[in-house]
Amino acid sequence: MAPIRLVAATANPHKLEEIARVLGDSFELLPRPADLGDVVEDGETLLDNARLKAVAACTTGGAAAVADDTGLEVDALGGAPGVHSARFAGVNATYADNVDRLLTALVGIDPGRRTARFRTVALVHHPDGSEVYATGTVEGRIAEHARGGGGFGYDPVFIPIEGDGRTFAEMDDEKHALSHRGRAFRSLARKLAGQQQRRHQPQGIET
16 A cells, blocks of 8 residues: 555654654655645643644645644643643743753652653644544653753653663653653554555445
């Protein structure tokens, strides 16, 4: 079967690269429509924000579109920054700004209480209004200092409990096997492949 074509809602090259790696050759990611403006991510949940972005990309691109939204939930901060992770240090915050604010907020917090999790919702919106979405979660803890030069976002301070003590930013491709985004998109890929297979199954002949 031909690759499943999806318009990418994200303009983030780091995120786009991760999504393409996880989806593999069974999918073809089309670039974000050039005339798609900024999407206001004012949803109350990750699912809301993923839907806002996917709908906008689908409407502008005229084809099925994929989007995701990710939140870092830190237990010692009552689940914050959560849905506000990308803007934790302000609307125009950089990755470093957000990490600095997070580490400042956790100063003095015992290592055993720095538990956290990444949660991703990945969603495809079709022109007919139908949707498919999946979630991915990874448990971990927040390091006391940023470590590693890879990844992006909060990766330099997130240590997955299923790993070997390294932060996501210290990992190479093995990050994708553990990460929230990898889990969400692998689940989404399975659902989409199942849909495509059902559409191409021969229909029974009535007699």
